[in-house]
């Protein structure tokens with residue numbers, strides 16, 4: 001049963017008797033990724049592995065459980081670099097890795113190539129200093145294959161805690177959320193977004209799917225949403241969070257439709273449209289905003 005939430009010195013939180021919940025906020029650039037640890041008598045379920053630079057933090061958090069030879073499960077919410085950085089590191093420590101079947105983990109990835117392409121991506125979204133490729137090397141890790149691939153309705157349990165898998169695409173195709181029904185906790189990664197992470201805009205690759213995913217989450221008696229960068233604990237906070245997320249979704253759609261209608265429509269360059277949408281919602285122009293604008297325009301024009 002649910003206990004009063006309490007925050008410890010190490011930012012640990014305990015809300016359930018069946019498992020102890022800890023959160024690790026791993027900072028990078030101007031934001032952070034949150035990794036969650038659900039520890040039971042016999043195992044630890046880790047939700048996302050975070051960024052490479054969070055290794056010492058994760059190592060310290062897992063050390064007592066590993067000493068007790070507890071089983072380690074890593075459940076990835078999606079395949080973005082800021083959620084998968086320590087996947088190989090965890091695998092080397094015996095973790096069984098799970099991800100949605102839409103997640104991509106190519107074997108034999110060329111690390112240098114990944115860093116180079118990641119660097120270009122980061123340059124578009126963050127104030128990364130020119131020539132500071134090393135700052136990316138400290139964050140990005142090569143992807144690796146999962147041990148098991150999941151889909152809607154898949155179920156993971158160690159006998160103490162059970163997590164069911166919800167397929168919640170929209171942010172990206174591989175977005176999965178993990179729901180622990182006893183506590184009403186939903187570990188959603190980036191599947192539900194309220195404020196946006198890299199400015200005022202949310203990051204969506206499929207606006208139609210995102211709307212469906214929001215409805216799916218809203219239909220469950222969720223009492224806490226533990227996201228990859230944001231958290232809402234308590235039923236009232238969850239309802240407010242979902243409401244604000246739906247508002248943000250409508251706001252983005254409204255901005256895209258109005259900018260499209262008032263612009264030169266078909267002749268308008270997507271970059272110009274995205275920049276105009278950014279002005280309307282107060283988001284900086286970047287690669288993420290460009291992709292999100294395209295996703296909402298697709299939904300408006302084609303319903304998908």
Ligand SMILES: [Fe+2]
Nearest residue numbers: 078080171190
């Ligand atoms: Fe993401």
